[in-house]
Amino acid sequence: MISLKTERRPDTTSAAHEARTPKARKQARPPTSRVPLGRRLRNNWVMLALMAPGLLFFVVFFYVPMLGNIVAFEDYQPFIGFKDSALVGFSNFQELFADAAFWEAVRNTLLFAALQLVLYFPAPLALALLVNSLVGSKVRRFVQSIVYLPHFISWVLVVALFQQVLGGAGLLNNFLRAHGMDPLDIMTNPHAFPLLITAQVIWKDIGWGMIIYLAALANVDQSLYEAAAVDGANRWRRMWHVTLPAVRSVTIMLLVLRLGDVLSVGFEQFLLQRDAVGPRAAEVLDTYVYYHGVVYGDWSIGAAAGLVKGVIGALMIWGANRLAHAFGEQGVYSK
Amino acid sequence: MSLITRPRASLAVNRGRRGAKDQRPAWEEPPSRLGSSAKAVVITVLVIVMTLPFVTVLSTSLASQKEITAAGGFVLFPTEPTFQAYTTILSGGIVTRAVLVSLAITVTGTVLSLLTTITLAYALSKRGVPGSKPVLLLVLFTLLFAPGMIPMYVLVKELGLLDSYWALILPGLVNAFNLVVMRAFFMNIPEELYQAARIDGAGDWRILTRIVMPLSKGVIAVVGLFYAVTYWNAFFNAMLYLNDTGKWPIQLVLRTYVVQSKQLNADQLGITHMPPQQSISMAVVMLALLPILALYPFLQKYFTKGVLTGAIKG
């Protein structure tokens, strides 16, 4: 129920009409720089009015309380308050960088992130393509409405269910024992842990992640397939030339956003399985922050680690976005 | 590739085609036997792997304590199904009210979130709007950092929203991720459509309501689903901002049925409450899931292929 992390991951879609590169679009638009600002404001008053409520939201409910993050530069004590806690400059950051456990958490986080990127990230797209290729719409609808369900299972239950099947006394190992074979240590093996974690993520979120791609695929002009078929393109070529281009910009945007979020690989999942494999294998940045910020009561270190995460995320987004532009994609924001 | 019929007409075209969807179109070659059987195997395995846990959860929610104990936690086939767990939960003092609260929050919140997200995304998707670039950066920034809990609480209190339902909606009104996605989609709407509309004398507002929104039903459905699910599942803000239990949403109420401290370590002095009955925990999972199960089929049609077919004459 508290999978905040995963709820956000696959939140996207795009119509992705292909064959219109950003360049083409750029040329189609009138140049704006020559028009004086006053006139631009007047010309765009509707747009500015539409922008206002959303902008107001971000200012009030994000930027105002964000000021509280000053605690990263303080020796913050909740009952003294933000204003009166002593300012300590960057010493919280120095302390953070001097902690070997912090770097271990970073290393684990990057390992899990890389695995998720390689194994999990493409999975929803692959599933969407598979589901989309099903001919019978009843089957398609049935499959669609099954595979997204695990997203709504809490991590506690996911771990319990995995235990039920793969645990030391689970179905698999009881079967092996009954047939005179050695049981396999899957759930408490630190070496298998990265794969286990990724498998759990795939199981839980492949179907939920798929929805976005389905929405993108829904906008593919079906007559393009017909035209391609008439031109002699076979199944695979049609997928390559019609289907994939339709989801390309969505995929790239999701990828850029995922890279920005590279230091978040989940939280509850790791906290729950920490004792099973030990902190050396299961400590990630978010659990590190949890222990320091909440369990050890060191709010300032927690906030500092949060800021470090954000800065690295910003660099990743910036880099990935530039890369996307280099390939002629729009990424998440334009130059 | 080029001009456009009016979107309304295009959707009509699509509706006309729906009947034929179940069949393979004439131009498509018959699937290879190997390909289709591989597909069938993959799909079947997937469906089983994804369904079995739910069957287990459902079955366990219907099983008696005796059976659960005998099975060691999870029951696959309850021999004497009982709705005991459900009646225990549903006869709780404030469950009915909490369901209504959650429905109202979810509906109101989703509508407001969609409106704000769509308008902001639209304004940010058009070039030449003064200030749109810095605003976009401001939005992206919120993806990377977060305000703390205590400043949020103080803010909500200062705005006079404590113990108000608005405290469950306003702090999460726009999700930057959803916004970026929505904007990307809008940017992919062909420029020709805007030009054609402008030649017809349509202003920005009219273009939004007559062109952009009708063409974006898919993304609106997806983002709407994400917002709805978030509102429906949210409990933390309610826990923090609502002192009056009579205003609690259902997820927060359901959580109280599964209060469960993990085994406390030796030096963690504490209150240890024995785990709740397994059947009740499982019934809670099922109850929390029901509205999602009910909502999805209605949205599904927007994720079905060919929604826009015919909108653009190729």
Added chain:
Amino acid sequence: MPGMSRRSFLNLSTAVAAGAVATPLLTACGSAANKKTEAASSKVKLPTYVPFDKVKPDLAPNAQGLSAGFLTYPKTLVQSVSKKPGDGSKVTVLTEMWTAPPKPKGSNAYWDTLSKEMGIELNAILGSDPGYPDKFSATIAANDLPDLMWIPPNQGIQHVAQLLEAKCADLTELLSGDAVKAYPNLANMQPAHWKTAVVNGKIWGAPSPYPAFGQVYGGNPRIWEKAGGLSAASPEEFLSKCKEVTGAKTWALEPIYVNAVSVLSQCYGAPNKWLQNKDGSLTFWMETDEYAEALSFAIKLKKAGVFYPGDPEMADAYIKMAQGTIGACVYPNPKAVRTDTRTNDPELAGQVLIPFSAGGSAPKHARHLGTIGYTAIKKSSPERVKMLLEVLNYIAAPYGTKEQEFLKFGVEGEDFTYDGNGYPKYTKTGKSEVEGLYSGLSTATVAPASLSASDFQGSAQAQDVRDIYAVEQKLIPMIALNPTIGHYSDANTEHYPKMSTDANDLVNDIVAGRKNFSEWKSFWSDWKPKGLDQMRHEYEKAIATDA
């Protein structure tokens, strides 16, 4: 909520596990910040213990913590509070409930009756688990103080001393020594309970008692039968019994290694958190040889394959024990063993392992802190503070009183009826109006724990009371106290949570075989300069000053 809490992992994490991963602040006091203002706890005269004697239990309690036992429900209830405690004003209490929420005030008839009976307009802010510490911190930080606030010792609420001094009423004068006799139900609390409500040498609230006994192994007798029951005279015998009951689909022990070592260390005679040596110096329990011996014994058990091959976080270990897959689990106290097995299987009478003798020292039983915190009162006029103490006195009414029955079960005929054995049972109305509210109020404060037949399911209730009482009698002579309770150390507040987490992680890694036993000793020599010695010296000083 989108956009906001998604990334605020502090929110997220506390939401997830605040209640679950508790921070062990032994005395619930202190702040690392304002060190100057917090002298070590100075001398305070604890309230006089005046046991409530108007109801005679069938099995007598004692001051060491032995529970009162009631084999039947008292036929005639007595009155413990003579006049209405309140003055008609509105009283807000912030506390936590452990059940589903009651019907809200306004649509809850019982709530109105309770307000009337207490002479106040009762307003309850009922937090739920997990999340209470967040709610508490936020409420305090926003200066939204309620009249009465429950302060748990172990949910990671930091800097409590500062909060108390700044915002709460010092109750020392009203409760210390014989003054407490003005509140007879509070005078029924024992010194051990009061100690946990003392910070900076002042009494800050009414304690919330919890059974005095600590962790024990509880077992499924059907499994241990073939090895002659869950008992042992030596580690060797325990190991061989564990091996004997472990079979193809049965394992002797649940796989929560930290708890296993903790309970076994009592057999080896390890102290309860701190050992006070003859010269007054202190030794931390995990530094002792006794603890290390228990750790190496646990490794032996692990190698013998008697631990269930599962997740150390497993939530369903108790069910698996009732099922017959796991032989024994660690329970928070002896009573919990029996209530739990009776819940999962009314026929099953869980057995308690009495610490056996291992090694040179005599076996011990580590007493629990004895409370789940205390309820403090917001600074206000002396009259109001006294009135609020009267309210707390009312809520602490003991078993067998009219007030207690009314608080717990409501009004006869409306909220409860007596069952065949004469025990009150909720009606549907009572369940939805009374249960949740009582859960919150009894968290704030409550009479010391007793064993009563109605606590147990199944048909052998009176026997269950006798059995658990007998277990408690056996544990009493072994009881070891934690000498630091009621004393204050800054270093403890600052370093203990991390030290304890790291130590538990290491125990876990060592037993699981991921790390070597040799790392144990060096871990503690590393921690000495990092905070352990500082804790030790501060406690030594505090104990010497207060004595």
